[in-house]
Amino acid sequence: xxxxxxxxxxxxxxxxxxxxxxxxxxxxxxxxxxxxxxxxxxxxxxxxxxxxxxxxxxxxxxxxxxxxxxxxxxxxxxxxxxxxxxxxxxxxxxxxxxxxxxxxxxxxxxxxxxxxxxxxxxxxxxxxxxxxxxxxxxxxxxxxxxxxxxxxxxxxxxxxxxxxxxxxxxxxxxxxxxxxxxxxxxxxxxxxxxxxxxxxxxxxxxxxxxxxxxxxxxxxxxxxxxxxxxxxxxxxxxxxxxxxxxxxxxxxxxxxxxxxxxxxxxxxxxxxxxxxxxxxxxxxxxxxxxxxxxxxxxxxxxxxxxxxxxxxxxxxxxxxxxxxxxxxxxxxxxxxxxxxxxxxxxxxxxxxxxxxxxxxxxxxx
Numbered sequence: 001x002x003x004x005x006x007x008x009x010x011x012x013x014x015x016x017x018x019x020x021x022x023x024x025x026x027x028x029x030x031x032x033x034x035x036x037x038x039x040x041x042x043x044x045x046x047x048x049x050x051x052x053x054x055x056x057x058x059x060x061x062x063x064x065x066x067x068x069x070x071x072x073x074x075x076x077x078x079x080x081x082x083x084x085x086x087x088x089x090x091x092x093x094x095x096x097x098x099x100x101x102x103x104x105x106x107x108x109x110x111x112x113x114x115x116x117x118x119x120x121x122x123x124x125x126x127x128x129x130x131x132x133x134x135x136x137x138x139x140x141x142x143x144x145x146x147x148x149x150x151x152x153x154x155x156x157x158x159x160x161x162x163x164x165x166x167x168x169x170x171x172x173x174x175x176x177x178x179x180x181x182x183x184x185x186x187x188x189x190x191x192x193x194x195x196x197x198x199x200x201x202x203x204x205x206x207x208x209x210x211x212x213x214x215x216x217x218x219x220x221x222x223x224x225x226x227x228x229x230x231x232x233x234x235x236x237x238x239x240x241x242x243x244x245x246x247x248x249x250x251x252x253x254x255x256x257x258x259x260x261x262x263x264x265x266x267x268x269x270x271x272x273x274x275x276x277x278x279x280x281x282x283x284x285x286x287x288x289x290x291x292x293x294x295x296x297x298x299x300x301x302x303x304x305x306x307x308x309x310x311x312x313x314x315x316x317x318x319x320x321x322x323x324x325x326x327x328x329x330x331x332x333x334x335x336x337x338x339x340x341x342x343x344x345x346x347x348x349x350x351x352x353x354x355x356x357x358x359x360x361x362x363x364x365x
Contacts, residue, residue, distance in 0.1 A: 032069045064134045075288045120289045120290055167188040186201075199217075201215055295355075315359075
């Protein structure tokens, strides 16, 4: 007789969830350790090249990169962990025993799906509180060639703005309200496409519809002369928002801040397709962990003695990796405006949900 309960057995549910979580966690730890080691080997030379940097800076780099690696490879780890758990259950005929007791494939998967929803919620909170801050800091630090950077919130690095014919570059933009400022600003003063002056300032702050520059060095191309001034005013009519909106990276902004920046961009008449796709992907990305048990389920069903456990695990892995390829491709299409933002973020999720359900039903039959 078919068992119609969502969780047909509390003990079985806890057993499968334990296998699922422990295998996924083990894969995540192994992946992150290997990738962090390789990443550190590639960057340690650049970090230690800067005078004054030592072991503390190496550990700081590790602490900043670890959250990014965890966030990026968590869905991969869930996929591989699920495949390992399912292959083990199949190999020991435990799945056959469950089905002989009247438990369907969907009931076997139900505890894992619920656990995946919990993991997705934790991943979303982790991304919004830890990952975006680490992404901003490590990006600004790398752009500054691992020299010391200001420890402040909301920092942006390598910001470019076109003000009339002039090009404006700021190495760092940070602060908010009265504390808003730009560090190491360079203004390329052009007239009819010809460079006239290069104005470099140690610091720039908004002042009455313009910007007050301090620690100024001016190179005049017509006279081939460099002059210095303690302070000057420039960039009349360039609002501070022009700098904050010049580089809106969804990976470095939390959900609510990104939504606010999108509203500002819309009011300014700037394109928002990439930012909106990134906004929706902040939800669909962590939810991809929910798909992994469904896509890996092909490894659980079928007779182990048929000799196809490895083949089924390979098919499950291929489905999972195909999802990540489709997700990245769709997001890239959304960034260039080829796909609507909502479609770019959610289409791969629902497509592979249908594929996973189809494969699961076929396997159960």
